[in-house]
Amino acid sequence: MKTDYPHIIEQLKAGATMLYPTDTIWGLGCDATNDDACQQVLKLKNRPSEKSFIVLVDGFPMLERYVPDFHPICYDLADLATRPLTIIYPNVSGLAPSVLAADGSVGIRxxxxxxxxxxxxxLRKPIVSTSANISGEKSPASFGEIAQQIKTGVDLIIEERTTEQMNQASQIIKIGLNGQVEVIRK
Known part of the structure; x- marks a missing residue:
């Protein structure tokens, strides 16, 4: 079955939530600038609102639109990464408030x-990428392990790679305003 990307994108623009395979694990997502859609993902995951989401972008130009205090060391970190790397940036702007941590930071990959x-x-915007599980439960390694509550709670399911094992979460690094680096998850 061929994926109807134009239909999916129109639905995301209208505020839909989705279940989809990412570069790491199965994710729940939506338009990262649409707070209503992000609130739906929070509700579906039963996740505390003070926890931020990971956001996916397509490259440095998009990243720099949302991270006004972009430190140049991030270019090197991204270039040297041997697997998917999420960097937590301070003072992010332009994303939905419910995507951000209490301090205004967010993880972007x-x-x-x-x-x-x-x-x-x-979509021409970042998308939310949070694990497809109820908050506090183990991240599913395959489509078959995703809770039925998640599958029935989203507006869209992108049924590609449903037979693949996907269980490697990204590395996470936090960047300070002065370029200091803190490893959160290896």
Missing amino acids: ITSDPLCLKLIQG
């Missing part, structure tokens, strides 16, 4: 996954 790139480039 530049994805190279073809499916994710089609969604981001079609």
